[in-house]
Amino acid sequence: MSSAVVGLNAVIVSVGDTAPQVLVVSSGEGWALPSGQLAADDRTLDLALRRYVRDQTALELGYVEQLYTFGDLGRVPDERQRLLSVAYLALTRADEPSSNARWLDCYELLPWEDHRAGRPAVLDELVDPAVNAWADEVGAGEGGEARRQRGDIVFAFHDAPWDGVRVLERYELLYEVGLLTEAPGPSSATTIDSVPMRFDHRRMVATALGRLRGKLTYRPVVFELLPDTFTLLQLQRLVEALAGVALHKQNFRRLVERARLVEGTGDTLQTGGRPAELFRFRREVLTERPRPGVGVPWSL
């Protein structure tokens, strides 16, 4: 029987003032996701993850979901060794990380994903030409067209619609065209700068953000990231931060109220303008609707 070294990684997401953020710890080669080993007496992978995250960061995780298992040769510098890593997504409200850990803004790692203030310039200035050059590599024939079409789909060139969920596909395409390097190394003029992260940990963050953006639209996961009561604008800002797009305020309000996702508490909160009513998540919605979520443009 063959065996491999098995590791676990946690992409722990919370939301700061303006953007989603992931918990990272410092490592020799840039920042790293909290990682651990599976111990012989961990009954389940989930429990192992919770255990070592508690040990390393003093954080008690709430929502936890398995993301993906990475096992390609060459994902770690040592070519001989295969490291199998099971990555998890975890959500938490906690905002005070322990000593050697810190929150890292997701959009520092993946700047092309934030469209709240419009389409990032880097897409048309850097990515578009790079994808075109990459398509030209294989000639103007079939293969080139397929490459161009793939670029159009994931980056929404030529009037194709932007799909916020395709975070991982964008990451992988950027990697293929040579605009980003996986392991920390010298960044050049032809790569998109970012905070260096260990191994393929940035890819794990991309996987997590994509999954989260998808789940947003059909499961009430946002409420894992909010306090028990909140104003509708707080909820909206949170959804916008995760989805990476701006939303129409009145329609957002109508959506969550008519979907009966939230219920008013009667209390209000001072805001600087007219006081806002405080709402709470309405748990009963789980039995009423098949896919209770918040609705962003790409959920149709």
Next chain:
Amino acid sequence: MSSAVVGLNAVIVSVGDTAPQVLVVSSGEGWALPSGQLAADDRTLDLALRRYVRDQTALELGYVEQLYTFGDLGRVPDERQRLLSVAYLALTRADEPSSNARWLDCYELLPWEDHRAGRPAVLDELVDPAVNAWADEVGAGEGGEARRQRGDIVFAFHDAPWDGVRVLERYELLYEVGLLTEAPGPSSATTIDSVPMRFDHRRMVATALGRLRGKLTYRPVVFELLPDTFTLLQLQRLVEALAGVALHKQNFRRLVERARLVEGTGDTLQTGGRPAELFRFRREVLTERPRPGVGVPWSL
């Protein structure tokens, strides 16, 4: 560094005359999914999977997607050993399995999932009372209500809507209430009978069916299971088989044509009634729509 035995499993899905089916091979303890070991020189997990499936079943896989990694202690009879299994979903049109393999009807394994001819009686006759008894175990208080609510959500009791995607949640709840046993063993009057499968392979099938039903609604995966040209009724029957629900014929037609998912070829096929036009998948839809899929009731 800790290490574990690592296996790969493939849930290979095709669609027969009336139902989705998975490829199984015979094993000492009932049927088993094709499984393999990761070899040291397999560059990626995908490639390893394709390699051993080719060796074992002489099948060349098309669409392949990682499903989930199973690693709980106790999923295999030997309590000491931890077996980590990375399960994959694969789609294929091939209908002739090799010697020791055969196609097994998904709804023989998961009979409560097929609602095409109405809600299966087993849900209200067997599952409902069992869930109620299970809820009563913890008293009529908070815990009991939570259990009952969970039953309502996943099995659509008390007017809750049926959500075809929650295959795995249903499987897990049935397991918790004691209506099915994971490893092959004596079935009793209080368990739902089914074909015995090795280890937790039936759980893997449930995972695969759930994933497939979800993907159906936002990616054109059905066409992986169809010949190049097909009639709209063939397409509809296929979607119905996977989704486990019956669809309105005229509306289905309108949906796929207006979404521009398919295009007519001009040819027709004899059917027993008026000849049907043959259609093909319209690849350009990938750049036009963010989530090209077929639309089933739970996709809203």
Next chain:
DNA sequence: TCTTCTTATGCTCGCACTGAGTATAACCCC
């Protein structure tokens, strides 16, 4: 040939939801 059965295809209501925008309310500060 005429009838009946079967499948395919076209079309039309009515409802629900959505995008976009206008209008009004309720607080702050000065």
Next chain:
DNA sequence: GGGGTTATACTCAGTGCGAGCATAAGAAGA
């Protein structure tokens, strides 16, 4: 009170969908 700010209510047009009616085009049998 005026102006800024945020909250909340409401309207209107377009779109998508569930449900059903109607017609077309073949096969099979009387």
